[in-house]
Amino acid sequence: MATTTAQRPVPAERATLIARLGAAWQGLLAAGLALAAWGMSQATWAQRDGLRLVAVALIGLGALSSLLAAGLMLRRNRRGRLLGLALNYVLAIGCLLSLLGTLGVYTGLDEVANRFYPRAWLLIGVLAGFLIASSGDRFADAPRVQAAYHRTGRWVMIGSVVVLALSMGALQGLVTLLLGLRQPVALALLAGASLFGAAFWLLWRPQTARAFGAGERDAVAISGYLFIAPNLLGFLLFFAGPLLFSLYLSFTNSDGFRAEFVGPRNYATIFSLEVVRLESSSQRASEVLSPGFVELNRIGNLVIGARDRLFWIALWNTVVYCFWVTILSVVPALLIATILNSKIPGMTFFRAIYFIPSIAGVVGVAVIWKWLYNSNIGFLNYGINQVLGVINLLPGVELGPVNIPWLASQQTALASIIIMAAWQLLGFNTILFLAGLQGIPNDVYEAATIDGAGAWQRFRSITLPLLGPTTFFVVTTTLITTLQVFSEPFVMTPPPGGGPNNATLTSVLYLYQRGFNRFEQGYAAAVAWVLFLFIFAVTIVQFRMQRRYGEM
Amino acid sequence: MRRSPGYRLQKLLINAGAYLVLAVFGFLIIFPFLFMFFTALKLPTDVFRSPPRLLPMSPQTVTIDGQEFPLYLVETEAGVERLARVARGAPVVIFASVEDPSQTFERAPREARPVGGFTNQQTALIDGQERKLWEIEEAGRTIRVFELSRANLGRFADPANPERTLDRSLNDARPLERLDPQIANYQRVLELQNIDRSLTNTMLVTILVVLGQVTTSVLGGYAFARLAFPGRDSLFLVYLGTIMIPFVVLIIPMYQLMVIIGWVDRISSLILPWIFTAYGTFLMRQFFLSIPKDLEEAALMDGASRLRILWQVFVPLAGPAIATQATFTFLYAWNSFVWPLVVINTGNFNNQVLTLSLMVLQGRAADSPNLVMAGTTIAVAVPLLIFVLAQRYFVEGIATTGIK
Numbered sequence: 001m002a003t004t005t006a007q008r009p010v011p012a013e014r015a016t017l018i019a020r021l022g023a024a025w026q027g028l029l030a031a032g033l034a035l036a037a038w039g040m041s042q043a044t045w046a047q048r049d050g051l052r053l054v055a056v057a058l059i060g061l062g063a064l065s066s067l068l069a070a071g072l073m074l075r076r077n078r079r080g081r082l083l084g085l086a087l088n089y090v091l092a093i094g095c096l097l098s099l100l101g102t103l104g105v106y107t108g109l110d111e112v113a114n115r116f117y118p119r120a121w122l123l124i125g126v127l128a129g130f131l132i133a134s135s136g137d138r139f140a141d142a143p144r145v146q147a148a149y150h151r152t153g154r155w156v157m158i159g160s161v162v163v164l165a166l167s168m169g170a171l172q173g174l175v176t177l178l179l180g181l182r183q184p185v186a187l188a189l190l191a192g193a194s195l196f197g198a199a200f201w202l203l204w205r206p207q208t209a210r211a212f213g214a215g216e217r218d219a220v221a222i223s224g225y226l227f228i229a230p231n232l233l234g235f236l237l238f239f240a241g242p243l244l245f246s247l248y249l250s251f252t253n254s255d256g257f258r259a260e261f262v263g264p265r266n267y268a269t270i271f272s273l274e275v276v277r278l279e280s281s282s283q284r285a286s287e288v289l290s291p292g293f294v295e296l297n298r299i300g301n302l303v304i305g306a307r308d309r310l311f312w313i314a315l316w317n318t319v320v321y322c323f324w325v326t327i328l329s330v331v332p333a334l335l336i337a338t339i340l341n342s343k344i345p346g347m348t349f350f351r352a353i354y355f356i357p358s359i360a361g362v363v364g365v366a367v368i369w370k371w372l373y374n375s376n377i378g379f380l381n382y383g384i385n386q387v388l389g390v391i392n393l394l395p396g397v398e399l400g401p402v403n404i405p406w407l408a409s410q411q412t413a414l415a416s417i418i419i420m421a422a423w424q425l426l427g428f429n430t431i432l433f434l435a436g437l438q439g440i441p442n443d444v445y446e447a448a449t450i451d452g453a454g455a456w457q458r459f460r461s462i463t464l465p466l467l468g469p470t471t472f473f474v475v476t477t478t479l480i481t482t483l484q485v486f487s488e489p490f491v492m493t494p495p496p497g498g499g500p501n502n503a504t505l506t507s508v509l510y511l512y513q514r515g516f517n518r519f520e521q522g523y524a525a526a527v528a529w530v531l532f533l534f535i536f537a538v539t540i541v542q543f544r545m546q547r548r549y550g551e552m
Numbered sequence: 553m554r555r556s557p558g559y560r561l562q563k564l565l566i567n568a569g570a571y572l573v574l575a576v577f578g579f580l581i582i583f584p585f586l587f588m589f590f591t592a593l594k595l596p597t598d599v600f601r602s603p604p605r606l607l608p609m610s611p612q613t614v615t616i617d618g619q620e621f622p623l624y625l626v627e628t629e630a631g632v633e634r635l636a637r638v639a640r641g642a643p644v645v646i647f648a649s650v651e652d653p654s655q656t657f658e659r660a661p662r663e664a665r666p667v668g669g670f671t672n673q674q675t676a677l678i679d680g681q682e683r684k685l686w687e688i689e690e691a692g693r694t695i696r697v698f699e700l701s702r703a704n705l706g707r708f709a710d711p712a713n714p715e716r717t718l719d720r721s722l723n724d725a726r727p728l729e730r731l732d733p734q735i736a737n738y739q740r741v742l743e744l745q746n747i748d749r750s751l752t753n754t755m756l757v758t759i760l761v762v763l764g765q766v767t768t769s770v771l772g773g774y775a776f777a778r779l780a781f782p783g784r785d786s787l788f789l790v791y792l793g794t795i796m797i798p799f800v801v802l803i804i805p806m807y808q809l810m811v812i813i814g815w816v817d818r819i820s821s822l823i824l825p826w827i828f829t830a831y832g833t834f835l836m837r838q839f840f841l842s843i844p845k846d847l848e849e850a851a852l853m854d855g856a857s858r859l860r861i862l863w864q865v866f867v868p869l870a871g872p873a874i875a876t877q878a879t880f881t882f883l884y885a886w887n888s889f890v891w892p893l894v895v896i897n898t899g900n901f902n903n904q905v906l907t908l909s910l911m912v913l914q915g916r917a918a919d920s921p922n923l924v925m926a927g928t929t930i931a932v933a934v935p936l937l938i939f940v941l942a943q944r945y946f947v948e949g950i951a952t953t954g955i956k
Contacts (some may be wrong), residue, residue, distance in 0.1 A: 363907040379606075486800075515804050
């Protein structure tokens with residue numbers, strides 16, 4: 001049906017008229033946008049010069065593309081219509097979002113939280129509805145009963161949400177919003193949104209489409225863009241934009257408010273390393289190092305100096321952490337997954353148990369472990385001593401009671417955090433391995449058993465090779481996660497974190513301290529990019545290795 | 553194939569070994585949570601014990617003449633008795649004679665004089681150990697002694713017969729205790745820190761983030777899976793690439809963006825930037841690709857709009873995929889810490905989320921692990937509940953990400 005109407009041609013004069021009207025609108029728009037860009041370039045906008053430049057460029061770009069759209073439309077080119085649609089859509093959405101901002105919808109979420117606070121218990125209704133609906137699944141063989149459960153559950157959920165919304169004052173909120181429209185700015189934005197919205201709709205109409213000779217393909221493309229638009233806008237606004245912004249920041253000395261372009265100075269500081277030879281081991285390092293350099297490490301008589309000593313310490317700690325956590329959480333996970341994969345009863349129970357730490361969240365887990373690590377009243381030392389006590393029952397063995405200071409000592413602090421992180425990641429990796437193991441067909445094992453392969457041989461020559469992709473995935477995700485470690489040392493060591501004596505200072509923690517304790521955000525952005533490139537390089541190496549192993 | 557008895561025995565042993573390994577690991581995995589749960593129920597006096605104890609206990613008491621006294625197991629002439637400690641006595645020191653260490657005397661610390669004075673007390677080597685020397689009076693004569701041990705005396709009374717009392721060293725008496733979970737700790741932690749407000753904030757943020765993410769990724773996933781538009785495939789590649797980019801690169805520019813648009817310290821900064829997800833969009837696209845095309849073509853023939861097809865055909869079929877994404881987003885939003893730490897930074901306690909409050913609480917209540925653990929239990933309980941309700945989707949979700 002839709003196709004037949006699309007094929008009916010529009011009279012030529014009418015099509016020309018539509019094209020001219022569209023072109024006129026786009027031309028007008030181009031002029032308006034150019035004017036706005038010019039006005040903005042003249043205005044003084046305190047402190048945010050870079051931002052103004054970007055805004056002027058964007059609006060100028062909009063003006064140019066509007067002009068282009070006008071030209072294309074005059075020639076009745078269907079691309080002109082697509083461009084016009086995009087421009088009007090963006091402008092309408094922009095007006096709408098600014099309108100919401102002017103009306104205080106975004107900041108009003110605080111008020112929503114205020115009102116939600118005493119009424120959150122009403123969510124029990126939603127939970128009850130969910131439970132009712134899902135308990136209907138037990139009657140899968142009686143569709144009518146099941147449907148009744150589902151319907152009841154759904155209505156209970158909807159009802160509770162409505163009650164919650166009404167009791168939170170949704171209606172009054174709407175009235176307040178409408179009254180907010182009395183402000184002139186809000187009215188102007190509303191007018192803008194309606195205008196661009198109307199223009200969009202007029203360009204979108206099937207008649208317009210036919211006037212520009214657009215077919216079904218354009219219709220599908222437009223709906224494609226419309227569907228992806230919310231996602232794409234958010235992506236540009238909160239991902240791609242900040243990403244580029246971050247690259248710019250890393251070349252400035254931004255303190256969060258003011259930023260001056262300083263070129264690659266931040267990177268130069270980070271990468272300033274030098275190696276000098278001491279004349280004698282009693283000589284002080286500061287005598288041979290260039291000014292501004294601090295001793296990082298020494299190998300024999302060779303002193304390694306760095307301008308930013310803490311960056312390298314943090315990076316080293318992060319690498320050590322990443323290495324050990326990956327080993328300690330991947331190898332046992334493989335063992336446990338292999339056991340869980342055997343068809344003995346009770347495995348789902350254990351699977352659930354192992355998964356709990358990954359649900360609990362790093363902060364809660366870190367708080368718990370901080371107490372377990374207490375050297376006097378913590379369970380960890382106690383448990384170790386109990387185990388040692390049992391071992392001491394063997395003749396000739398005498399292992400004294402230990403009193404490991406764990407987080408309090410420079411020697412053991414990083415190890416403490418490594419153990420905890422491995423504990424938390426273990427279950428997640430186990431489930432991943434289990435999924436991989438269940439993908440290996442059983443008859444491969446049976447064939448091997450008939451050929452006389454033992455358990456270990458089967459594991460080595462069947463399980464490990466076939467599990468290659470899973471292992472790659474597990475190791476990669478663990479590496480990427482652990483290289484970004486922050487919360488564990490931040491929560492478990494006294495503020496500002498990273499102690500004792502920088503033993504648990506990790507790269508992201510260092511970034512946070514530079515960026516948010518000292519507000520050297522330009523420098524912190526540079527640290528972030530170096531870390532990002534490091535993570536990227538590690539992943540690429542992983543991919544290479546995976547490919548090589550895959551060919552074998 | 554017939555199984556020999558030896559084979560069965562071997563199988564049994566292997567199974568037992570497997571269960572043993574699983575149980576040991578399982579215990580190690582679950583123990584920190586048991587510790588959290590039980591510590592949250594402890595009395596403040598029961599928290600700092602060495603060696604530590606898991607269960608929350610409180611002293612058993614008995615009422616004598618309207619007053620409460622703790623009960624102890626005391627060794628008496630009549631055997632081991634349950635007695636009430638009615639008074640805490642003065643500390644006593646047990647001294648042993650220098651000449652004959654088997655001879656001991658009980659004295660109050662004040663009754664012993666240091667040989668040579670307090671500042672310059674004489675010592676002697678006894679059994680290879682250097683001991684400080686004291687002088688005490690015993691039966692009219694002065695004896696040189698050294699300190700053997702110290703004890704606290706307590707006065708104990710028979711609850712059945714309060715007149716009968718006796719003094720014993722408290723070191724020899726074992727306090728009687730009973731299981732006594734302190735549910736009130738939860739009440740106290742809610743009052744101490746704004747845990748309740750953080751809890752509702754976290755709920756609100758999590759719910760809205762989940763709804764938002766599911767909506768945008770269903771829409772975007774559908775566009776990527778089914779609607780051909782110029783630039784679709786390259787855009788999809790860009791989306792895939794961004795999954796690799798770590799969040800750390802975005803912290804600082806995002807913070808500055810929040811400063812510019814005035815969302816620092818606002819709940820909106822915790823919600824709106826996080827309702828767009830490349831990863832979720834990718835997952836939805838993969839799922840939608842597996843849905844046969846005939847279903848929607850029939851609906852299109854009937855003149856249904858794309859939105860309607862998505863809502864009435866795709867969303868119901870994608871139930872499990874959506875549930876998987878929702879559970880993972882839920883966990884992610886509930887447990888997120890770095891971003892709230894950065895953006896809710898000027899001490900606006902009304903907009904804090906649980907992870908932040910927990911961080912503040914463990915600093916403020918560093919001397920009350922029972923309260924800290926109560927707060928942690930609250931923070932951990934909700935995801936755990938969701939896990940129990942939606943376990944299927946967790947496991948399925950992980951399986952699909954792993955197979956990718």
